[in-house]
Amino acid sequence: MHSLVIAWRHRELLWNLAGRDLKGRYKDSVLGLLWTILAPLFMAAIYIFFLRLLGGRGLQISLADIVIGVFAWQFTVQCVTSGLTAFTGNANLVKKVFFPRLLLPTSVVLSALVNFLLMLVVQLPLVAFLLWHSGGTMSLWTLALPVVILYHTFFNLLLALAVSAANVYFRDTQHLVGLGLSAWFFLSPVMYPLSFVHDLAARWPWVEQVYQLNPLTVIITAYRALQAGAPLVLTPAAIAGWLWPLAGAAVVFWVFNRAQRNFADHL
Amino acid sequence: MSAIEAHNLGKRYRKAGVGAPTLRDALKRAFLRKPMEDFWAVRGLTFKIEPGCTIGVIGANGSGKSSLLGLVAGTITPTEGTVRANGRISSLLELGAGFHPNLSGRENVFLNAAILGIAREDVRKRFDAIVEFAGLRDFIDMPVKHYSSGMYVRLAFAVAVEMKPDVLLVDEVLSVGDTAFQTKCLNRIMDFKRRGKTILLVSHALETVEQFCDEVMLINQGRLVQRGPPGEVIFNYLRTYLAHVGQLTVEEYGTREVEIRHVRLLDGAGQEAAKFTTGEPLHVEVTYHANRRIENPVFGFSLKTGNGTYLFGSNTQILNYRIAAIEGTGVMRLTINPLTLMAGRFLLSLSIHSWDHSVQYHRQEDLYPFLVKDDPDHHGVVQLSTKWELKPGP
Numbered sequence: 315m316h317s318l319v320i321a322w323r324h325r326e327l328l329w330n331l332a333g334r335d336l337k338g339r340y341k342d343s344v345l346g347l348l349w350t351i352l353a354p355l356f357m358a359a360i361y362i363f364f365l366r367l368l369g370g371r372g373l374q375i376s377l378a379d380i381v382i383g384v385f386a387w388q389f390t391v392q393c394v395t396s397g398l399t400a401f402t403g404n405a406n407l408v409k410k411v412f413f414p415r416l417l418l419p420t421s422v423v424l425s426a427l428v429n430f431l432l433m434l435v436v437q438l439p440l441v442a443f444l445l446w447h448s449g450g451t452m453s454l455w456t457l458a459l460p461v462v463i464l465y466h467t468f469f470n471l472l473l474a475l476a477v478s479a480a481n482v483y484f485r486d487t488q489h490l491v492g493l494g495l496s497a498w499f500f501l502s503p504v505m506y507p508l509s510f511v512h513d514l515a516a517r518w519p520w521v522e523q524v525y526q527l528n529p530l531t532v533i534i535t536a537y538r539a540l541q542a543g544a545p546l547v548l549t550p551a552a553i554a555g556w557l558w559p560l561a562g563a564a565v566v567f568w569v570f571n572r573a574q575r576n577f578a579d580h581l
Numbered sequence: 582m583s584a585i586e587a588h589n590l591g592k593r594y595r596k597a598g599v600g601a602p603t604l605r606d607a608l609k610r611a612f613l614r615k616p617m618e619d620f621w622a623v624r625g626l627t628f629k630i631e632p633g634c635t636i637g638v639i640g641a642n643g644s645g646k647s648s649l650l651g652l653v654a655g656t657i658t659p660t661e662g663t664v665r666a667n668g669r670i671s672s673l674l675e676l677g678a679g680f681h682p683n684l685s686g687r688e689n690v691f692l693n694a695a696i697l698g699i700a701r702e703d704v705r706k707r708f709d710a711i712v713e714f715a716g717l718r719d720f721i722d723m724p725v726k727h728y729s730s731g732m733y734v735r736l737a738f739a740v741a742v743e744m745k746p747d748v749l750l751v752d753e754v755l756s757v758g759d760t761a762f763q764t765k766c767l768n769r770i771m772d773f774k775r776r777g778k779t780i781l782l783v784s785h786a787l788e789t790v791e792q793f794c795d796e797v798m799l800i801n802q803g804r805l806v807q808r809g810p811p812g813e814v815i816f817n818y819l820r821t822y823l824a825h826v827g828q829l830t831v832e833e834y835g836t837r838e839v840e841i842r843h844v845r846l847l848d849g850a851g852q853e854a855a856k857f858t859t860g861e862p863l864h865v866e867v868t869y870h871a872n873r874r875i876e877n878p879v880f881g882f883s884l885k886t887g888n889g890t891y892l893f894g895s896n897t898q899i900l901n902y903r904i905a906a907i908e909g910t911g912v913m914r915l916t917i918n919p920l921t922l923m924a925g926r927f928l929l930s931l932s933i934h935s936w937d938h939s940v941q942y943h944r945q946e947d948l949y950p951f952l953v954k955d956d957p958d959h960h961g962v963v964q965l966s967t968k969w970e971l972k973p974g975p
Contacts, residue, residue, distance in 0.1 A: 326695055326700070327695045330692050330695035331692075331695075331696075333692075334681050334688075334692050337681075337683070337684055341724075404679070406678040406679070407678045407679045407696065408656070409651070409656055411672070411678055411679065411696055412654050412655035412656050412670070412672075413696060413698070578651065578657045579657070
C-alpha cells in the first residue's frame with residue numbers, strides 16, 4: 315500500500331509519463347488513437363468469423379460475450395507487453411535520474427487504462443446493440459462496471475510490476491511471457507463463454523475449480539455478467555480467484571521493491 | 582549538518598553481469614556454483630561535504646567517479662556502507678534522458694521537467710526563458726527526433742537548470758554544445774554556487790575544476806586517494822596517475838637504441854619538485870642508457886600548455902651543442918633559466934634522435950607534467966622581460 319501512496323504523491327510525473335506513452339504510441343500514425351478501438355474490434359470480428367466458420371451455425375455463442383472478452387483481454391495484454399519494456403526500454407532514464415521506479419510500470423498501466431476506457435465507449439453501445447439484436451437488454455448492473463475495472467486495473471498493475479522487474483534481470487522474460495500469453499488466451503474465457511468448460515468439468519470436476527482460480531476468468535465473467543445481467547459465478551474457487559491476487563499483491567510489491575534497488579546495474 | 586555524507590561507501594559489480602542477463606546464465610551459476618568475478622567500482626569511501634561547497638571529483642576513466650555520483654543521486658544502490666544527502670538533489674548527469682523522440686520540444690520540456698521533479702506551474706511560468714536559453718524559439722514545436730544533437734542537449738540543459746536543488750550533481754555536461762553555450766552553462770552553474778548550493782562536479786576539464794571548486798577529491802580505482810585544495814590535488818593527479826596510465830596524449834615510441842631511463846625535474850635549489858616558480862630556474866635531469874655506441878645523437882625537448890598548445894621546443898642541434906658519441910649510462914642536464922612561463926599546467930616532452938632526424942631513438946610525448954606558480958600581478962602564458970621608458974614631450 316505504501317507503494318500506492320508513493321505513486322499518488324508523484325501523480326504529476328505519473329500523468330506525464332502516461333501521456334508520453336499515449337502520445338508517443340500514436341504520434342506518427344494517420345488513424346492515431348482510432349487504432350485503440352479498431353484493433354480489438356477487428357480481432358473480435360476475426361474470432362467471430364472463424365468460430366462461426368469452424369463451429370457451424372449451431373454453435374451457441376453470444377457475440378456480445380466475445381466483444382466483451384476480447385476487449386478485456388486486450389487491456390491485460392497491453393499492460394503486460396508494455397510492462398515488459400517499462401524499464402528495459404527506458405534504461406537511460408532509470409540509470410541517470412532518480413525517481414520512484416514504481417512509476418514507470420504504473421504509468422504504462424495508466425495509459426493502457428485510458429485506452430481501455432476509450433474502448434469501452436465503443437464497446438458499451440455495441441454490446442447493447444448486440445444484446446438487443448438477440449432479444450435481450452443491457453442490465454442496469456452495467457453501472458457497477460467501475461468496480462470490476464478498478465480490480466482489473468489493479469490486477470494488471472501487479473502483472474506489469476512483475477514482468478517489468480523480471481525482464482530487467484532476465485531478458486528471457488519477454489519470450490516466456492509471449493508464450494505464456496498465448497496459452498493464457500485459451501485458458502481464459504476470452505473468445506468463448508464459461509459454459510465451454512462445462513463438458514470437461516463434468517468428467518473432471520477439479521478442472522472447473524482450477525479454471526476459476528484464474529483471475530482473468532472471474533474478471534471477464536464478471537464483465538459479461540454485469541452487462542448481460544447473468545448471475546455472477548460465486549463458487550468457492552471463483553471467490554478464491556478474486557481474492558488471491560489481493561494477497562499476492564503484498565508479495566509482488568515486496569519483491570519489486572527489493573528488485574528495483576539494483577535495476578541500474580542490470581540495464 | 583553536512584550536505585553529503587558517505588560512510589564506508591562501496592559498490593560491487595559482477596563481471597558476469599556486464600552483458601545482457603539471461604536465465605541460462607543464472608541457472609548455470611546456480612548449478613555449477615561457479616564463483617562470480619567481482620569488482621568494486623567504489624569502495625571504502627568516507628567523506629563529508631559541507632553545505633555551500635563546490636567539490637570537484639577527478640580521476641582517470643573508470644576510476645569510479647560516475648558511480649560515486651550515481652550513488653549520491655540514488656540511481657545506484659550501495660553494496661555496502663551508506664550515503665546520505667540532505668536536501669533536494671538534482672543531477673545534470675545525462676541530459677535529455679527521458680526525452681521522447683516523437684514528441685515536440687515543447688512537450689518534452691514539460692515531460693523532462695516532471696521527471697526532474699519541477700512543478701508544472703513553474704515550467705509554464707519559465708517556459709519562454711527556457712526556450713530562449715536553449716536558443717530554440719523557432720524549433721520548439723518540432724519533434725525532437727529531428728533536432729541536432731547540440732539542440733537536443735541545449736534544450737535538456739535549459740530544463741535541467743530550472744531545478745531548485747540544494748545539492749547539484751554535475752557529470753561532464755560542460756563538454757556539450759559549442760563554446761558559446763558552454764560559457765552559458767558554466768555561468769548557470771556559477772549561479773548555483775553563488776546562491777550557496779552544494780555542487781559535486783565530475784570533470785576531465787581540469788582547468789574548469791581548478792577554477793570552480795573549493796576542494797577536489799581524487800579517486801583512483803574506486804578509492805579516495807586525496808582530498809584537498811584544487812591545485813595541489815590536480816597536480817598530484819597529473820603527476821602520479823595521469824602520466825603513467827596513458828591518459829591524455831601521452832605516448833612513448835622509438836627504437837630504444839638509446840633509452841630514457843629516468844627523469845627528474847629539479848628546482849633552483851637542486852631539489853626534485855613538481856611545482857616551479859616563474860623567473861627561477863628549472864633543471865631537467867635525464868638519465869639515459871645507450872645500448873650501443875651512438876654517434877652524433879641529438880637531445881631535444883618541447884613544452885606544451887596543459888590543453889595541448891605547443892609553446893616551445895629546442896634541441897642540442899639547434900644550440901650547436903655537438904655530442905660526438907654516447908655509450909652506456911649517462912646523465913644529460915637541461916637547464917631552463919629563467920623559467921618564463923606563467924602560472925599553469927605544462928607538459929614536457931623529451932626525445933633523443935639521430936643527427937639527420939631519420940631515427941627516433943626514444944621519444945616521450947607529454948610524459949612529464951609540471952605546474953608553475955607566479956606572482957599574481959601578471960597574467961598570461963609567458964613572462965616577457967619588459968621595460969617602460971617615458972620620454973616627455975617638449
